[in-house]
Amino acid sequence: MPPPTILLPRALSDHIVLGRTDGDDVSATSSSQQEHHHGEELEAGSSEIICIHLLDNHSLPDEEDQQQSPESRRRRSMKDVVSFVINANRFVPSRDDGDRVVYSRTLSSMPNIPQAMNDIDVSFIEKGLKLGGALSDGARVSAIDIKPLSLNGFLSDVGRCHITYEGVVDNDEDGTTPTPPARLVIKLAGAQSEAGEEIARENNLYHMEAEFFRKFAEYASVGTPHCYAAFEDSKFGNVILLLEDLQDRDGLYFVNQLEGIRRKEMMDMAVSLSALHAQHWSWEGAAGLPAWLPHCTDITIRNPCNPAHMEKYLSSAFVDEAHCASRGVGGEVRKACLQITERADEIREAMKRGALTLCHNDARSDNVFFGDRSGAPGGVVLLDWQIMSTGVGAADLAFVASNSVTDEPPSEARDKAYVKAYWESLTSRGVDSDRYSFDACWHDYLLGIAWTYACLTVFIEFGEAEQMLEDPLCRAMHDRSMLAVEGLRVHELETFERH
Template sequence: MIAPVPLLADLTPAWLGDALGRTVTGVDTELVGTGQMGSCHRLRLHGDPDLPATVLAKLPLADAAARAAMAFGYTNEIRFYRELADTVDIRVPACHYAGLGDAGVFTLLLEDLAPARVGDQLAGCTPAQATAAAVNLAGLHGPRWNDSTLLEIEGMLLPTKEISAMSQLAFTPTMDTFLTAIGDTLTPADVDTLRAVTPHIGDWMSGRAERHTLLHMDYRLDNLLFGADGTVFAVDWQGMSVGLGGRDVAFFLSTSLSIADRRAHEREIVGAYHARLLDYGVTGHPLDQCWDDYRYGMLQTIFITVFGLVLGARTERGDRMFRRMIEGGCTAIRDLDVLALLEQPAGPQRPPTGG
């Protein structure tokens, strides 16, 4: 495999021809998306008649120091397409090339799914779209359910008590920073909920480790594409991890549906997700337990949103998006009495090393 390149200017016809195993005589480029964690470009290819007309190229941040800091996430995404995509049943773009170098250098060439449309975090989605996305998510979780070999992959670890304690130490001041930044734009009820869940984050992270699977970790509308026939595709695998499947489900439903639609349809959608898990051979996981895991997983919305705002670049759209996500997550935490679950004694734990 040829070496990956970090910059758009490096995607020459000669390099692309080597990467794709075809003759490329020319390429036109178009920026796609906002590029906060890297950049994405649509490449219109000219050359061999069997070349795809277009591909999407994902590249790291242009600044060398910044991309080195993002190296773990870039490695995660390359690892997903190289090692894991073929072991699960979630729909994703086909991968034409996945190259990883040193210090955060990577290149991905992916199937261009246009005219499929990217979801809009601010606009939300319909219950039918949410159901399709939840069933697609079961295609990630079901095939690797309680698969201890996941824990043999570099970087795929269940949180230990030590890691959870460190996460708690980091999260508490991060929450303070978050509330200083946008707390005055939140309702008093949501601020109270955020302060109430903050002391539980560390224990929550290591809780329910007896059930684990492969997690997307950022499964939300901005990272999904919807085809005209309702087909859903998932992208952006930089946050991939191992943990409780209910975390992905809770994060998606609380941030993608309106509060009214979530209240009206969440049991039905969790039921559809659970039925699909059973299709993949998951056993010993009744629907009431799946529902409880969904409730328990609701802190994922708070965890991702708080760190996302504090660590990411602030934008007007980003602040609006984070406020909407917090409102959805906090309301769900109250509706579902999640604090009562957090205050229950922890159940048996699977050792972090698997087995």
């Protein structure tokens, strides 16, 4: 009998491959550099399918059997890898050919999907729920009612879908009949402005969020909404996500970003982000993370030194002396921030050095629900993963602190409390405190404050400065980040180079 074989789709090869470990065992590894063992990639275009040759389960030893041969251990390890790949990436069996089973993802690549919220119909919602295992074969969607959600954001169209069903039966005794959701949140590619959509498509941000739900969400150590299905248009790159409506979770609450979060929520964010960062921590920088992930500074809206938009920004109302004074960010605040713009290249280079991790990059309060009771670290559920990338973990924390906290002004005492909570949680989750000291973490946080302000200069690309500053959210994010720079004396750092 030939050895068991796993055929990995290309989309997985940078994230989960088969590689040798000690002895004859085979395990999953996050390094794309490992040699495949009895494995190969599927042909291009097969990224939604995984084929697994059936294992001879009868030859697997009992788990209590202490006299396992190397071959038995190898077979058991291979079976564990199969289970890991299937469960972590949400495959479901779609065909049994006898000698192999073909598994399909809940993310479906299609040539034609709805291009606008008004194009979404009953059959599309029904297909998505059945694809995600949330609707049994005998049930059907009979009616939907989609209302726009007035969320503060720039890059997506979001709606809440109320659903009426026919043929749904109560959950049976063994719990195998799914209970479909009464409503969904639908997220559709499409920004509030043409410039925003152009940036999103140029940077592949809609696809990136679909990749998060395909490759990370199911085993992420942070709270995330459940994704019933994700559809991606293979021709135009449009993406539609069918997501859990978090208002249906007991205890969750939302804080509008204009109102701002308090110290308690910020401490919860510190715990949540530390869990995400510790899980994906790489001392080797980008080399230890999936190669398909961009670095944050390679994304237009998180690049602190785009010469074209920086020149436009510096001649705009965003930093005009009189305009800044009228907004309460004139004088020393404005001067401090102008010094940061002069060091944008230094900030960008520093962000690429040293230990890196998977970052959310947009963890502001409008993208967060608090109060989760299902085990999410800090009780936090994070939304909107379009800008996820590799980056400096403490900069993720700085981003939310600098533009979402309103109960206390920025100060060393306030912000060191946030960083202490983050660092203690991070190191308790396995990051070596000797290699990554509190002082190093604090320095990274200050680097993140500078990076947050510098990359928010991209607002100038979304419209004329006066127009953008009339938007309360845009003005609040930008001006709060200016106050953080001056309040923490970030412009006085001799170097942004990481410790």
